[in-house]
Amino acid sequence: MSLFKIKNLSCQKGFNLLFKQINYTAHDSEIIQIKGLNGKGKTSLLRILSGLSKPDSGYISFNNSLSDSDEYQKDILYLGHNPSISLDLNVIENLEYLRSLNNTDLNLQSLHALKKLGLANFQNEFCLNLSAGQKRRVILSMLVLSKSKVWLLDEPFTALDSLGIELIESLIKQHSDNGGICFFTSHQTSSLNFKELVL
Amino acid sequence: MNIYLSTLVRELKISIRNPSDLINPLLFFIVTISLFPLSINPEAKILSEIAPGIIWVAAMLSVLLSLNTIFHYDFDNGILEQLSISHHSTALVILIKSFSHWILTGLPIVLLSPLMGLFLFLDENSIQVLMLTLLIGTPSLSLIGTIGASLIVGIRSAGMLLALLILPLYIPILIFASSAISQSQAGFEITGQILWLIVILLFSLMLSPFISAAALKINLD
Numbered sequence: 511m512s513l514f515k516i517k518n519l520s521c522q523k524g525f526n527l528l529f530k531q532i533n534y535t536a537h538d539s540e541i542i543q544i545k546g547l548n549g550k551g552k553t554s555l556l557r558i559l560s561g562l563s564k565p566d567s568g569y570i571s572f573n574n575s576l577s578d579s580d581e582y583q584k585d586i587l588y589l590g591h592n593p594s595i596s597l598d599l600n601v602i603e604n605l606e607y608l609r610s611l612n613n614t615d616l617n618l619q620s621l622h623a624l625k626k627l628g629l630a631n632f633q634n635e636f637c638l639n640l641s642a643g644q645k646r647r648v649i650l651s652m653l654v655l656s657k658s659k660v661w662l663l664d665e666p667f668t669a670l671d672s673l674g675i676e677l678i679e680s681l682i683k684q685h686s687d688n689g690g691i692c693f694f695t696s697h698q699t700s701s702l703n704f705k706e707l708v709l
Numbered sequence: 710m711n712i713y714l715s716t717l718v719r720e721l722k723i724s725i726r727n728p729s730d731l732i733n734p735l736l737f738f739i740v741t742i743s744l745f746p747l748s749i750n751p752e753a754k755i756l757s758e759i760a761p762g763i764i765w766v767a768a769m770l771s772v773l774l775s776l777n778t779i780f781h782y783d784f785d786n787g788i789l790e791q792l793s794i795s796h797h798s799t800a801l802v803i804l805i806k807s808f809s810h811w812i813l814t815g816l817p818i819v820l821l822s823p824l825m826g827l828f829l830f831l832d833e834n835s836i837q838v839l840m841l842t843l844l845i846g847t848p849s850l851s852l853i854g855t856i857g858a859s860l861i862v863g864i865r866s867a868g869m870l871l872a873l874l875i876l877p878l879y880i881p882i883l884i885f886a887s888s889a890i891s892q893s894q895a896g897f898e899i900t901g902q903i904l905w906l907i908v909i910l911l912f913s914l915m916l917s918p919f920i921s922a923a924a925l926k927i928n929l930d
Contacts, residue, residue: 580796592790
């Protein structure tokens with residue numbers, strides 16, 4: 511059984527204390543929505559959970575591996591606000607590079623993920639020519655390919671149409687059904703069955 | 710494809726698709742050198758005496774012009790975030806990025822240098838030494854420049870700051886390289902200068918990727 515532990519986590523930006531002494535333990539198959547008003551630190555918390563930022567106090571561990579270890583990073587997939595794609599590369603080139611950076615299932619073809627996200631016909635299109643929603647779908651294709659146990663998704667539904675939102679929700683649900691853990695932030699209503707972590 | 714090879718291929722593809730990033734530093738190199746005969750004196754003796762300094766200063770400034778491209782786009786689009794939290798060695802990926810920067814900036818300068826040497830009346834032996842110093846020295850320029858680029862990556866319009874940070878670190882390379890060419894013109898031994906350039910290259914190879922990785926981590930926090 512996997513355990514994702516957040517222990518006494520605090521974060522301050524400048525003079526602004528975003529959150530203090532957060533404790534949470536997530537188990538297999540849990541979907542957790544991080545809730546809070548704008549500026550309360552949802553993105554900061556996800557960045558700390560991903561290992562991008564350091565907390566002012568406390569620590570995070572997954573199956574006893576701390577957030578600055580390679581084992582932890584292998585189990586984490588973080589998709590932030592940024593598109594994480596280069597506009598000068600085409601869709602498949604961007605996805606292949608993202609795959610090489612992350613822990614993905616080598617048995618799955620990138621094209622399979624693009625088909626699932628509705629981008630199969632755009633695989634050779636330069637990302638410069640894609641709409642905002644399509645660019646978002648390129649990075650979200652990683653949800654099909656990822657082998658990481660813990661997903662950290664910052665506003666995953668931004669720029670997506672209703673079909674896109676349904677698709678991402680189904681991928682999150684499938685991940686949870688396979689025993690994965692998912693933390694996400696969203697200001698939109700979701701049909702997912704999730705727990706809440708309120709900041 | 711592993712991460713290191715795919716990083717190299719990606720960097721080369723992006724640069725080839727943005728030819729201005731590739732060509733502008735080279736044009737700057739050629740134009741800067743062309744200005745000296747026009748402004749100083751077109752006499753062969755004078756130009757061949759000052760040629761080592763001119764070519765090396767132009768090479769340094771050309772490399773400096775292109776440093777911003779190493780991390781800037783990847784910082785803006787979030788690729789550096791993905792790199793920083795991946796389970797691969799950030800330092801090694803940065804080393805590959807420095808290498809691709811050298812292939813796209815330093816190597817063309819090395820290949821163009823015989824032409825520039827002829828333009829400034831350098832003799833055949835001096836041109837060979839010039840190429841040798843550039844071959845050993847320009848990778849150091851890319852590696853040291855990578856440190857500067859990683860330090861200023863989050864700052865807008867930081868070109869001047871980058872120059873202030875990096876140019877002092879380039880001075881030893883400039884001194885040993887131009888001294889090697891001048892000494893060879895005078896018929897002296899240049900082993901000492903070449904060895905010093907190799908030492909600087911080895912130190913840059915060892916330290917630059919790790920310092921740059923640490924600087925990027927701080928900038929991404």
